[in-house]
Amino acid sequence: MKALFRVLLAAALTSTATGCENFLDINKNPNTATSVTPDALLANALVTTAAIYTGGISAGSNYNTYASFAAGYWGKSGTVSGFSQERTYTYSTTYYQALWNNTYDNLNDYNLIQQQGATTYPNHAAIARIMKVYDFLLLVDEYGDIPYTSALKGLGNTTPTYDKAADIYKDLVVQLKGAVADINAAPASAPVVGNEDVVFGGGATGMLRWKRFANSLRLRILLRESSTNDAALNSYVATEMAALQTAADGFIDRDVAVQPTYTANTNQQNPFYDRYGFAAGATRAQSEYSYILPTNYIIRQYESNSDNRITQLYRVGQINIPGTTTAKAGYAGTDLGEAVPPQFDPTDGATVGSRFLQGGTFLRSATAPTILMLLSEHLFSKSEAEARNLITNGDAKQDYLDGIKASFVTTYRDGNTVPTTLAASASAPGTTQYAAYLTANAANGLVDWDAATTTVPEGTAASTAPLTTPRAVSKTDKILYQKYLAENTIASVEAWDDFRRTGQPKFKPALTANPIPKRLFYPQTEVSTNQANIPAGVNQNTRIFWDVVD
Numbered sequence: 001m002k003a004l005f006r007v008l009l010a011a012a013l014t015s016t017a018t019g020c021e022n023f024l025d026i027n028k029n030p031n032t033a034t035s036v037t038p039d040a041l042l043a044n045a046l047v048t049t050a051a052i053y054t055g056g057i058s059a060g061s062n063y064n065t066y067a068s069f070a071a072g073y074w075g076k077s078g079t080v081s082g083f084s085q086e087r088t089y090t091y092s093t094t095y096y097q098a099l100w101n102n103t104y105d106n107l108n109d110y111n112l113i114q115q116q117g118a119t120t121y122p123n124h125a126a127i128a129r130i131m132k133v134y135d136f137l138l139l140v141d142e143y144g145d146i147p148y149t150s151a152l153k154g155l156g157n158t159t160p161t162y163d164k165a166a167d168i169y170k171d172l173v174v175q176l177k178g179a180v181a182d183i184n185a186a187p188a189s190a191p192v193v194g195n196e197d198v199v200f201g202g203g204a205t206g207m208l209r210w211k212r213f214a215n216s217l218r219l220r221i222l223l224r225e226s227s228t229n230d231a232a233l234n235s236y237v238a239t240e241m242a243a244l245q246t247a248a249d250g251f252i253d254r255d256v257a258v259q260p261t262y263t264a265n266t267n268q269q270n271p272f273y274d275r276y277g278f279a280a281g282a283t284r285a286q287s288e289y290s291y292i293l294p295t296n297y298i299i300r301q302y303e304s305n306s307d308n309r310i311t312q313l314y315r316v317g318q319i320n321i322p323g324t325t326t327a328k329a330g331y332a333g334t335d336l337g338e339a340v341p342p343q344f345d346p347t348d349g350a351t352v353g354s355r356f357l358q359g360g361t362f363l364r365s366a367t368a369p370t371i372l373m374l375l376s377e378h379l380f381s382k383s384e385a386e387a388r389n390l391i392t393n394g395d396a397k398q399d400y401l402d403g404i405k406a407s408f409v410t411t412y413r414d415g416n417t418v419p420t421t422l423a424a425s426a427s428a429p430g431t432t433q434y435a436a437y438l439t440a441n442a443a444n445g446l447v448d449w450d451a452a453t454t455t456v457p458e459g460t461a462a463s464t465a466p467l468t469t470p471r472a473v474s475k476t477d478k479i480l481y482q483k484y485l486a487e488n489t490i491a492s493v494e495a496w497d498d499f500r501r502t503g504q505p506k507f508k509p510a511l512t513a514n515p516i517p518k519r520l521f522y523p524q525t526e527v528s529t530n531q532a533n534i535p536a537g538v539n540q541n542t543r544i545f546w547d548v549v550d
Helices: 020-024 038-054 063-070 084-088 097-117 122-143 165-185 203-225 231-244 271-276 287-291 296-304 375-387 396-412 431-440 475-486 492-502 524-533
Strands: 074-076 256-258 292-294 317-320 327-330 370-373
Touching: 038 063, 038 097, 038 122, 038 256, 038 271, 038 370, 063 074, 063 122, 063 492, 074 084, 097 122, 097 524, 122 165, 122 203, 122 492, 165 203, 165 231, 203 231, 203 370, 203 375, 203 492, 271 287, 287 292, 292 296, 296 475, 370 375, 375 396, 375 475, 396 431, 396 475, 475 492
Parallel strands: none
Antiparallel strands: 074 292, 256 370, 317 327
16 A cells, blocks of 8 residues: 555654754655654644645645535636536545545654654654544545554555444544543653644643643544444443543643744745745735635625625625626625636626635735634534533533634634634634624524524525525534534535534535535555455445434
8 A cells, every 4th residue: 555655754854853944844855864753753744734634735635625625615716627526526536535645644754753752752652643643533534444453554564454434433532542641641751842843832831732632632533423323332422522521631722723933935834825825935826826716605604694704714806797797896706516607707807706815814824824623613513512412511602602703713813823712812803803793693593592593595595685484593503504614714624524424504515416425535546556455335425434414
């Protein structure tokens, strides 16, 4: 298996990593390494994870780029051909196959850190153990059964067998618990994690935050497992949730972000900005900037609910006035599956689509941090668990409101600042807009926790005219709806997973006869090198074990 026997060391291996040039240079030849210690590997492994996750690196190799199309956030603009698999939902074994290869390469880095540091660098090893869970979870959620117990063996096993996805999920929880125990058991004489921790900054405070991150990952995993009809699995989830809610260190209290001190230099910029914004020193946007438009569905959710977050996400475009050759200012998107946005009259050169706002949330700056987990995601997950009585010692309403607030703070946050807590953000940009959002949506069940209905046409016709008959909105409906808005483009893969788990929200399906896929095909690289071990009969409509709703 090609990706699994590569033992790639993710750069800067010739000396201990100190400073952003080493942290960001992920292209050095690993064969030149003369010594390798976990502290020299950690920062670059984390930076690589951020690039794989967020939509940087290159086409066909990033989780959020793939999921932004699949989850209904992005559509194809009229300025480029291609994107046929995104538009028609007809996947192939080469579609996003680099996700598999890149993630396993990154897992090899963390595995090496864990092995090398088990006795001499226990804190570094514990961080690597947590990040292995993060990576394996990404793989399972997009592919189902994968090589796990026999993976990462190098040349010792180039054709590993596949483990059941449900079994891997349970072991991921074991690994997270073990990582927290490893941190607690690390002797005082153990090497201190320093600035190579480009997520939490190292030191005792950093290690506490790593334990909290591990607990929040446990919640993500358990919630994903929680909606099946498997009695034994439901009993397991209940037991694990009860243990989790009393975890000594609690959960994350800020966005989890990678910040190696990105700089506006070649190969050192924020990876999403570098791909969809501006190359270092460039004055014109990258070509891929013009390839993407928001969907009309996601635009409609902001506009229909008086949600000013849209002003931070997309530039104002121009929309054709029906029956005329003129246009008016407005947010202009596309529909999933359309080859050319239908509202764009090719005879009207004034019509402009609403691409990412330069300097806005998605393209904040070349030096902005990269998110690995949103605080808003965690708070909405916790609220859902509480609303469903999976967690019994929390406040579902408060966590829901804090989730919305956290999203506003993230949306309006200043350029390259590392995320902070909600308490410290009491007067931060976004808090005023959050309060206005709640006020504007009193009695709207998509926003107001206490309202049971809404007249907003979410998931129905393109019109924003209110529904004549209010429709019911449950607590979990509104939680998942707000979570979907918070994860737009920043954490699209989590929204995509939630959609498959719950069927929420009801974004407009692609304009195609093909059903929305359930997963990715196993990549062609795996078909070519490990065919005998690939599970039989798997295609893009094969469900992950937790996908049971539709």
